[in-house]
Amino acid sequence: MALSDHRSVAEQQTLALACEAFSESTRLYRAAPVAAPRKRGSQGDAGTDAWIRFSIAGKHFDMPVSLKTGPGSPGASLIVSRMLTRRADNDTRPLMLVTEHVSTRLADILIDNGIPFLDTAGNAYLQEPEATVMIVGRSKPALSRMDSxxxxxxxxxxxxxxxxxxxxxxxxxxxxxxxxxxGVALNTVNVAIDDLLDRGLVVQKSGRRLIADRRRLIEEWVSLFAVRLRPKLSPRRFTSMSKDPKWWSEAGLRDPDIRLGGETGADVLTHELKPASLTFYSHEGITRQLVAKGMLRPDESGAVEVLDAFWPVDAENGWHLSHRGVVHPLLVYADLIASADDRNRAVAQTIYERYLTEERA
Structure with a gap:
């Protein structure tokens, strides 16, 4: 998979921050990154960098997104021209601009041209059959708005x-x-659960804690995993010199410390994806068996990625899954979403519908 197929860390963070800012500025409404709807085709999504699901007054709808990050914003006329050019002709939803900050002047121009937008300050404009939202004039945020x-x-x-x-x-x-x-300290759990309770993602009911909105919690976790946790997992890349195209499979690898994630895990779970990149989560770092079986050579742009597993091995007993050599489907789903590869999005949606819509007892 080419590097250009991936959203940068800055783009992923802008997307997550903008969605969080929308929820904060509107108080009652929600926005979260999601996989592309299954019905979208690769041609129709040529100008789309990501998708956002809006939940407004009980109605849910997805908007295609064009991401703009980094300093040196182009002029307003150029932004409008680019947005109108990139709009998918066969899509009923206009392309939404998501960026760090939309000034009042730029907001006026975008609104006049019917271009929806969302920024990390909480400014937003969308006019869809389900809802109309217009928030302008909020100041440019600090470098990071996510509350530490x-x-x-x-x-x-x-x-x-x-x-x-x-x-x-x-x-x-x-x-x-x-x-x-x-795999964390007791105090970490205390403050984390308290925070989830404070934000209404977990609630107390009849004397026990419950997840209040599973989908919203999943969407938040997936959007933050790519920018906050994944970079902490010592990601390392390699090139495989093995001539066996299936050396990485559960049957081929047979390494008790390795779990398949990303496209490899998706292939095992759905059989709908031929992996172009290989993702492994390891409980013991770079194992000799993994290196030998894959004939791995260090390569910063290699298609093989190895990350540290961040959960205790014993936790896997609580997953209740038949594929013990694969990470939990939530992590496979997060890897696919983070890849921003069009061909992965439909498979990500399959995994969500098959494994994540409800608890698997």
């Missing part, structure tokens, strides 16, 4: 969220049990 005190969104807090999303019933277990299954 939101302990469920720190790298360790994301481990806690991963654990309660992947192990049915864990959310109402004692904090000590959650800590053991997350």
């Amino acid at each position: 005190s939101s302990r469920s969104t720190t790298p360790k807090g994301l481990r806690v969220t991963f654990a309660i999303l992947t192990q049915p019933g864990l959310v109402y277990a004692p904090y000590r049990v959650i800590a053991d299954q997350s």
Whole structure:
């Protein structure tokens, strides 16, 4: 998979921050990155960098997104020209500009041209059959708006969220049990769960904790995993010299410390994707068996990526999955979404519908 097929870390962060800012500025409405709708074709999505699902007054709809990051913003006329040029002709939804900040002047021009937008300050404009939202004039945000005190969104807090999303019933277990299954300290669980409670993602009902909005929690975790936790997992890249195209499979690799993620995991779970890149999560770093079987050579642009597993091995017993050599489908889904590869999006949606819509007891 070519490097150009991936959203940069800056783009992923802008997307996540803008969605969070929309939720904060509107108070009652939600926005979150999602996989491309299955019905979209690769040609129709030629100008689309990402997709955002809006939840407004009980209505849900997806908008295609064009991402603009980094300093040196082009002039307003050039932005409008680019947005109108990139708009998909066969799509009923206009392309939405998502960027760090939309000034009042630029907002006026975009609105006059019918171009929806969203920024990391919480400014937004969209006019769709389901809803109309217009927020302008909010000041340019600091470099990072994500509240560092939101302990469920720190790298360790994301481990806690991963654990309660992947192990049915864990959310109402004692904090000590959650800590053991997350691989974090007891105090980390305490502040992370308290934060989820404060933000309404977890609720207390009849004396026990429950996940209030599973889809929203999944979408938040997926959007933050790519920019906050994944970079902490010591990602390393290699090129495989093996002539066996299936050397990486569960049957071929037979390494008890390695789990398949990304496109490799998706292939095992769905049989709908021929992997162009290989992603492994390892409980023991770069194992000799992995290097020998794949005939791996270090290569910064290689198609083989190895990351540290961030969950305890024992936690896998709570996943209740038949494929023990594959990471949890939530992580496969997150890897596919982070890839921003069009061919991965439909498969990501299949994984979501098959494995993530409800707890698997």
